[in-house]
Amino acid sequence: MTDKFEPLIIGFTCNWCSYRAADLAGTSRVKYPPNVRLMRLMCSGRMDPTFVLKALGGGADGVLITGCHPGECHYLEQNIKLLRRYKLLQRMLIQFGIEPQRVKLVWASAAEGVHLAREFTKMVEEVRALGPLNWNVPPESGRIEEGIKEGTYEQS
Amino acid sequence: MEIANSGFPVYLVEREPSIGGHMAKFDKTFPTLDCAACILTPKMVSVGIHPKITMLTCSEVEQVEGYVGNFTVTIRKKARYVKEDVCTGCGICEEKCPISVVDDVFDVGLGYRKAIYRPFAQAVPKYPVLDKENCTYFKQGKCKACQIFCPTSPNAIDFEQQDEIFQIEVGNIILATGYDLFDARRISQYGYGRLANVFTSLEFERLCNASGPTDGEIVLRDGVTEPKSVGIIHCVGSRDRHYNNYCSVICCMQSLKFAHLVKERIGAEVYNFYIDMRTAFKEYDEFYQRVLEEGVHFVRGRVAEVTDAAQQVGEEDKLIIQVEDTLMGGKQRRIPVDMVILATGLEPRHDSKEVANKFGISCSFNGWLTEKHPKLDPVATMTEGIFIAGCAQGPKDIPSSVSQGAAAAARVIGRIYQKELALEPIRAHVIEERCSGCRICNNVCPFNAIIFHENRLVTEINPALCQGCGTCVATCPSEAITGTQFNNQQVLAQLEGLLIVV
Numbered sequence: 001m002t003d004k005f006e007p008l009i010i011g012f013t014c015n016w017c018s019y020r021a022a023d024l025a026g027t028s029r030v031k032y033p034p035n036v037r038l039m040r041l042m043c044s045g046r047m048d049p050t051f052v053l054k055a056l057g058g059g060a061d062g063v064l065i066t067g068c069h070p071g072e073c074h075y076l077e078q079n080i081k082l083l084r085r086y087k088l089l090q091r092m093l094i095q096f097g098i099e100p101q102r103v104k105l106v107w108a109s110a111a112e113g114v115h116l117a118r119e120f121t122k123m124v125e126e127v128r129a130l131g132p133l134n135w136n137v138p139p140e141s142g143r144i145e146e147g148i149k150e151g152t153y154e155q156s
Numbered sequence: 157m158e159i160a161n162s163g164f165p166v167y168l169v170e171r172e173p174s175i176g177g178h179m180a181k182f183d184k185t186f187p188t189l190d191c192a193a194c195i196l197t198p199k200m201v202s203v204g205i206h207p208k209i210t211m212l213t214c215s216e217v218e219q220v221e222g223y224v225g226n227f228t229v230t231i232r233k234k235a236r237y238v239k240e241d242v243c244t245g246c247g248i249c250e251e252k253c254p255i256s257v258v259d260d261v262f263d264v265g266l267g268y269r270k271a272i273y274r275p276f277a278q279a280v281p282k283y284p285v286l287d288k289e290n291c292t293y294f295k296q297g298k299c300k301a302c303q304i305f306c307p308t309s310p311n312a313i314d315f316e317q318q319d320e321i322f323q324i325e326v327g328n329i330i331l332a333t334g335y336d337l338f339d340a341r342r343i344s345q346y347g348y349g350r351l352a353n354v355f356t357s358l359e360f361e362r363l364c365n366a367s368g369p370t371d372g373e374i375v376l377r378d379g380v381t382e383p384k385s386v387g388i389i390h391c392v393g394s395r396d397r398h399y400n401n402y403c404s405v406i407c408c409m410q411s412l413k414f415a416h417l418v419k420e421r422i423g424a425e426v427y428n429f430y431i432d433m434r435t436a437f438k439e440y441d442e443f444y445q446r447v448l449e450e451g452v453h454f455v456r457g458r459v460a461e462v463t464d465a466a467q468q469v470g471e472e473d474k475l476i477i478q479v480e481d482t483l484m485g486g487k488q489r490r491i492p493v494d495m496v497i498l499a500t501g502l503e504p505r506h507d508s509k510e511v512a513n514k515f516g517i518s519c520s521f522n523g524w525l526t527e528k529h530p531k532l533d534p535v536a537t538m539t540e541g542i543f544i545a546g547c548a549q550g551p552k553d554i555p556s557s558v559s560q561g562a563a564a565a566a567r568v569i570g571r572i573y574q575k576e577l578a579l580e581p582i583r584a585h586v587i588e589e590r591c592s593g594c595r596i597c598n599n600v601c602p603f604n605a606i607i608f609h610e611n612r613l614v615t616e617i618n619p620a621l622c623q624g625c626g627t628c629v630a631t632c633p634s635e636a637i638t639g640t641q642f643n644n645q646q647v648l649a650q651l652e653g654l655l656i657v658v
Contacts, residue, residue, distance in 0.1 A: 010651065010654055010655070039651065039654060041647070042624050042626050043625035043627060045600075045625050046627060046629060046642060054651060058652065060655060072520060074518070075602060075603075075623055076516075076538075077602055078625050081600055081631075082627075
């Protein structure tokens with residue numbers, strides 16, 4: 001591959017804040033890299049750590065979790081519960097040998113489209129610097145062929 | 157009133173001895189300069205005598221259980237030491253009571269009241285309340301002047317009265333808990349509490365109120381001298397990142413009203429120090445134009461300091477307002493005045509977070525109660541059956557508070573008429589066969605939707621209370637909880653789709 005490495009980042013967004021912030025970024029024509037692919041959950045509290053691991057295992061190079069600012073959760077305090085899980089997950093990632101920077105938590109309110117777009121861009125650059133993950137890729141994923149082709153799969 | 161007029165019973169729970177709130181303390185209301193008492197007190201009386209309204213004053217909600225249509229509310233009715241069913245409200249006890257104390261609630265520390273008192277003449281209900289802390293009988297075991305002089309039979313004064321705790325069953329709840337005033341002492345450079353003639357906006361309201369402590373005379377703290385010049389400082393505690401970032405909405409208009417009242421009553425020179433004039437809404441800007449024409453001075457700039465340290469001739473015995481006039485190219489000005497009024501901002505009630513917790517709703521970082529949707533649903537909350545109105549939701553003026561109250565009432569009436577309840581389809585439910593009864597999920601729900609059946613050792617989710625956040629779904633270690641639209645399979649299928657290399 002002659003051009004630079006394009007990481008794939010999965011973003012889990014909260015229906016009430018960051019999903020709308022991303023929407024706002026879109027409607028106000030704020031650009032962010034296409035590497036981030038978003039998924040909507042009703043609340044960041046729905047975030048099961050399994051989803052993060054499945055995403056990383058399925059070929060994602062990074063995962064971005066976004067939720068409402070502490071104290072502004074639509075469901076009172078569920079983002080705080082996510083925060084607890086996130087902290088534990090970070091520890092677990094280290095044990096798995098994955099750079100904890102690959103999973104990031106960002107607070108963004110529905111009005112912070114620009115802020116969120118900036119965070120997306122930052123995250124993409126950070127993961128790009130870390131390089132591809134290619135972690136535990138199951139054979140049916142498309143990423144594996146690409147990995148072998150580029151010779152990166154064997155290294156990791 | 158709206159709900160009661162539709163024929164449904166209403167319980168009105170009020171913390172203070174009388175209903176009326178802050179508006180009862182005001183003299184005039186902007187922009188029409190209606191007398192606040194003239195428009196408010198007839199309404200208060202109508203509420204007081206309404207057959208469908210049960211008024212519970214001196215009362216607070218202790219606990220809320222249940223869900224929409226089935227709330228059980230525990231109320232503590234504090235002892236008034238006056239029997240409401242006997243008292244005629246004649247006021248003799250108040251006259252005979254030998255103890256006078258500073259009234260720091262209704263008269264914000266400017267006036268006096270007795271140890272047995274009604275907060276103000278038109279209080280509803282009309283029964284007085286005995287202040288246990290200052291009562292001679294409670295302090296020294298004798299006096300009982302109020303009981304001796306009470307003309308009713310049987311005697312209305314009851315020193316043995318205890319707090320009553322009881323439960324009521326309601327279907328919907330409206331929270332209209334109002335606001336607290338920003339404590340101007342926090343901005344020490346404005347000198348409130350240190351310099352005698354610096355007043356807060358509420359103090360000034362009481363000063364110019366004809367039934368207030370000075371009978372409506374605008375005078376300095378000594379009680380006799382009329383000020384010859386008055387400075388009004390806007391945005392005290394609002395629009396300031398050190399205190400509150402938000403705009404308190406009412407202070408610009410309130411300051412204009414003060415400026416007008418000072419001009420009209422005593423003809424003093426008035427200086428307004430503002431950041432921006434915010435006179436949106438009907439007839440507000442017209443009022444601003446009118447005050448401009450009356451010859452009130454407007455200085456755009458944030459006041460740096462209020463001081464009594466005179467530096468120049470003409471500043472002796474005055475309060476000097478140091479300000480940067482941004483319309484004169486940032487020139488530093490020192491303006492000597494006799495009286496300073498601080499247009500103190502609005503803050504959420506000091507206990508709004510506990511109140512929000514009690515009712516299972518959320519409040520913003522500042523403490524204002526959070527509505528379901530900031531534009532499309534400003535009166536409902538995330539908890540079904542609980543509505544908010546007035547300044548509890550955010551700073552607002554009287555017309556907006558009234559509108560929001562009526563809107564909340566309409567929503568409640570609509571709910572009652574519907575008889576059935578339409579809920580959002582996103583809900584979680586427990587697959588009983590899989591539930592191991594570990595109870596891990598029991599503590600994660602902020603809406604108390606998760607119930608544990610001790611007899612069967614399984615958990616169940618009440619669909620009327622569940623809001624569909626999905627936290628319990630993610631928490632369950634045995635995948636026994638599943639959420640409609642966002643179950644694990646659906647989420648993982650989506651994820652798979654996102655991971656396809658393009």
